[in-house]
Amino acid sequence: MLTMTDVSKTYSDGTKALNDISLTLPAGMVGLLGPNGAGKSSLMRTLACLQAPDTGQISFNNTDIQQSPQRLREQLGYLPQSFGVYPHMSCVALLEHISALKNIPRKQAKQQIEELLTLTNLTAFAGKRVSTFSGGMRQRFGIAQALLGDPKLLIMDEPTAGLDPQERQRLHSVLIRLSKNKLVLLSTHIVEDIEHLCPHAAFMMQGAIVDSGAIPALIAPMQHNVWETSAQPAEGIMLGERYHFGQPLWRVYHHERPGADAVACRATLQDRYFLELARREVN
Amino acid sequence: MLVSNEWRLYVRQPLVWLCALGLPGLSVLLVQGLTVADLQLAKRLTMLNITVVMLALPVVVAALTPPLLQRDRLHTMQELISATRTSQFTRRLNRFVAFLSLVAVICFCGSVLQLLMLSQHPLFDASVIYTALKNSLFIVAPACFLYCAAALLIAQRVNSALPVYAFFALLWIGYVMLASVTGSPVLAGSSIIHPSLYEAMLVADPLGFTAIFAQFTGDQTNWSANPTIVLNRLAWLTLSALLVWLALNARSMLNRNAKRVLWWRLRKTAMPDNQMKMPAAITHHPFATLLVSATKVLLLNRVMLFVMALYAGAIFSEVLAAIDYAEPHSVLTPLSIDALNRVVWDMLPFAGCVLMALWSWQLGWQNLRNGAAEMLAATPVTNIQLVMAQASALCLACLVLLGITAVAVVVAQLLVGSQIEAGIYLRMLTMTGLPVLLFGWLCLALHHVMRSALVAGGLCLLLLMVKFTPLLSLAGIAHPLLDIAGTPLQPADYLIGFSRSEQTFWPYLFMWSIVVVGALVLAINKTHRGAGFVLQSWRSLSRSGWLAVGVAVVTLVGFHLALEQERPYMTPDARYALRAEYEKQYGHWESRVQPVVTHIDTQVDFFPHKRLATLKLTLHLKNLSGESIKEVLVGSYPGFKPEMLTLSAGQLTSHNQRLQQSVFQLDSPLLPGKTVTLQAEVVVKGARRWLPSGHQVLLPEFSYLRGIPLLPNIGFNRQYTLRDAVRREEFGLAALDMPLPSSFMDAAPVTTVQSTPVTLRSVVSSPVSHTVHTQGQIVNQWLASNRRYTEFATAEPVRNIPVWLATVQTSTSHRVTAGERSVDINLTGLTRNLKSGSQASAQQVHLQAVTDTLEWFSAQLTPYPYKQLTLLFTPEFGPSGYALPQVILMSHRLAVRARPADDAGFDQRYRRMAHEVAHQWFGHQIGYGVQADGSFLIESLAKYAELVLIEQRFGKAAMQSLVDYERQRYQHALRGRLTATRAIVDAYSSPDVYARATLVFARLRELLGDEPIVSVLNQLFEQNAPGQKSVTSMDFVTRLLAIAPAQHQEEVKRLLLGKDVKPLL
Structure with a gap:
């Protein structure tokens, strides 16, 4: 559905934000995981035709989006990592404004806005100015505007940031429902979100895609090699440290049991992600 | 500690560096541009310092205020910074001190550079350094303090950068306008229009410049800190300190917003949600x-509504104050x-372009400012739609702005009962x-x-500065295309409109x-869609983008070349x-004997609708x-290169194309x-890209x-030599032998033989709709090929300035008898003043003035030597009155449409006509044979004639009123004068040869009477x-x-040869 070939982008200060990225994403939900500064937002902006790559090609449904950015914009829903809103405009007025920009017929727009307000739990606040919204409410507004026009490609940068657990849950349901026949590209730090929602994921580090594929396939090589231990292990690759009733627990990747009290665990996407991070640190 | 912390932040800001380089750079440019030979250095330094403070300082402060004083709010760091341990008062105080020190350092760098450049001048001495210190103390430092205080206060009061820019733009424009109507010598063409405002500015000028310029009289080499200046500076420093105190103690914007939210919530609890006003439905x-959204952004914002209201008020008051x-x-x-x-011609274009620059900035970056740029840029709106x-x-x-202008002017017109013509409004406002x-x-x-709001805004500011400020011309750079997007359209004329x-x-x-459409096409191709990211690199710019750039560049270059080709x-x-x-190559011809023009035969054919005239000249050289x-x-x-040039009985032996000089060897x-x-x-062709020059006008109506500069010049032309002593030295020319007229007491000057009067014979043809005029009597008239031919001939020799005119205006002839001679007065152009109803009165006044003048000269001096005199009332093309031998041109506006004000002490129409007629003697009979001499014998004696004739016709009170008026004019002219005063016979500046001459002759008449x-x-x-x-x-x-x-000997001598003008005032 979305194909990137040798996409690179270097900013004027010399920062290499995208480094020769080649990636093919199928329909459905795709998670993009990476640490801060990995280039996720640059990639999102490039895919949203907000900035042009220096080199490489991007096509969506066999349309070269550099040649025809307008074709992509007509099918795009975009939620940036952070965004502001016009002052003195109510939620519904701003959604109407954006729906007009998305060229949605008035009647259809009205219906969609109503549905989206319900979906994002904003109906009660439809007449309030968005500039007075709390962080979570504003994020829900952002999601609503992205969903306007039934986009074929939905790019969401940190969509669950600032949402309370209940709203997060609600958004998950919405996204699952929406992603049936479209591509939803989700960028987040919360690995759990991707694990819950996405059949596919890509790891991005230092501007490059280090691995991508179906999540089970990404996790599979780690199965039977992930351990949890209460004593700091001397061997293996440390995947994380957490506390249980105040006692530390370490999670380790090793092909053998790293200690006597180590217990074998089921590998998760987070383990895979942390493994990549750890490998990068070593390198 | 905190101040140095601020400075560490400053050095990382590109805008700070831009200002730190820009203002000193401009200061250097100004020094290079402002070169006046006899200007005293100390005065010049003060002028330069004041120019920088007046024109550049507000721009620097406005540019630096948002990134340095509003940065917390603009970059949403307010909460983070407010949560630190430093108190609000301390933080603001330190920021102010650091900001003030930065602005002061930038300004002082400019002043020091100007001083260093002036130090290269041979007349540089310690007094200039002393002036620099005094200027720093009284001019630069208080101005920095005042502007920084204003910046701190405004930065505390508003949330965004736009009101700051609007505030400083108003401050900047407001002060420049005040300066221009109070006679600031910094602004070319400025004069004291409102004397009462000038008096007020002397004591209350926020920057103190008026009181300083008031001391720039001719002889004073420098200004001194008199009590008025000291008190003014202290008062404004106190006010600035008060502003700082208010700003330091102003409530935090966070608290203010919190209060507003609380108030809003309280209001909302009283108002059910379903009654809340929803924004109006928008189109889909x-x-x-x-x-709709962009228009709302521009017009429905409180700052802009306030600015528009202010603009409307300014237009209304300007029109109402002086409509008549x-x-x-x-x-x-x-x-x-x-x-x-x-x-x-001034308020609308200036305010319009400033607003346009601000509005385009708002539109270009509104989404980014609101943080919604990415979200909206991703919508499927096409670039062209955007x-x-x-x-x-x-x-x-723009239409709203023009509408406001129209309404304000209409209201002013209605209030004074002036006739409103809708067609004129439509045409003038459109153009x-x-x-x-x-x-x-x-x-x-x-x-x-541009991907950066700063760069784009900076470029727009640069365009504004190039277009509206004298900075480039002060730096010696001038070109018609520097009036960006401007045209040379001139004020509409009553007689000929915009013709x-x-x-x-x-x-x-x-x-x-074409250029602007090209720029818009480029913008459509290369827009960042408000997000500021590179969407389209130059390398991958589409063909239409490159085509637009190419067309715009070719158009500009082509126009420049066409300008060059035309002139x-x-x-x-x-x-x-x-x-x-010219002087180097042909200077030696000055000593060679050359023949003199004694008679000129001319065939002039006017083709007014083609804006063309052909002249066939035969000059008799004796x-x-x-x-x-x-x-x-x-x-x-x-x-004015001739198409053909031949000398009878002579061969062309050399021709210099560049200098347009031909040498003929006689057979x-x-x-x-x-x-x-x-x-x-x-x-002579009317240029399509240049305005008609002063004395070569070819219009349909x-x-x-004028014969000069159309006629070939015989021998070396001394008028075409470099006069400025410094430049002569630069070009390796010997000092010019141009003695002052007062030195002729010891050595009589040589009369130039080229000043020999000539006889003229002209055959002038024009379309039958036109009438033609020139010197001499009509000796023959005929029609041929639907054209009117008129032959003129002078009976006696006249000063060698032939002139030919063609006009659609009709003429009336009146015979006037002066002494034993009768003169035919031909009045042309009086018939178009039917609306004002004063045509008859104007005709009467002018005929009276002509008759009185002819009679007085005939009775007292020598009669008018010719049989006819043509008075032509012309459209506005420069002079209010201009006398040629036998022909007088008068501004129709001032001579026909105008009438004396109710409280006028004398009639300007009569005065001007008497003055111009007097030039038939003073100027065209005496006063033109010695190059170094003339102003006194021509203009000053004509002013004497005014006094005598006004007193004779209207009485002593009218004459005294004229003297009082000229005294006032001269007093105003002396304020801000940068050059030393000369003796009246040596003077050549207008205020001296006109206003001062009137005062001198009024005193001479008091002392001696008219008889001597x-x-x-x-x-x-x-x-x-x-x-x-x-x-x-x-x-x-x-x-x-x-x-x-x-x-009375001493006083007469002092009046005519003295330099002290105080007794006259």
């Missing part, structure tokens, strides 16, 4: 939505054209509004192409339209170089010397008393060709022999001193 077409103003003591019956002319919606919004805003809109679109294109400049207006408008554009330096080259002549040098002025030497003829053909003066004038006329022995100013002085009573 993307273009229309963008247009013609000149001092004189008013018009105002029409729409007069009302609009007061505002559409850019064109914003361009259309600018167009609507003046279009360039404003083009400027706005150009700025909009910049904001779409004078309309032909020039359309090519400029067309050219700028080669020369920088002042190139002109000086050409003159120097050898008036005692030697035979073998070679003749014939030259022409730059831009046989021209013996004394013998004549040869020079034939020349000149084609009015054509005027008239007696001396009679002697001058008797002794004057044009072309052979011209009398000089000193002849007048010495003869008057010779007959003045002993007790």
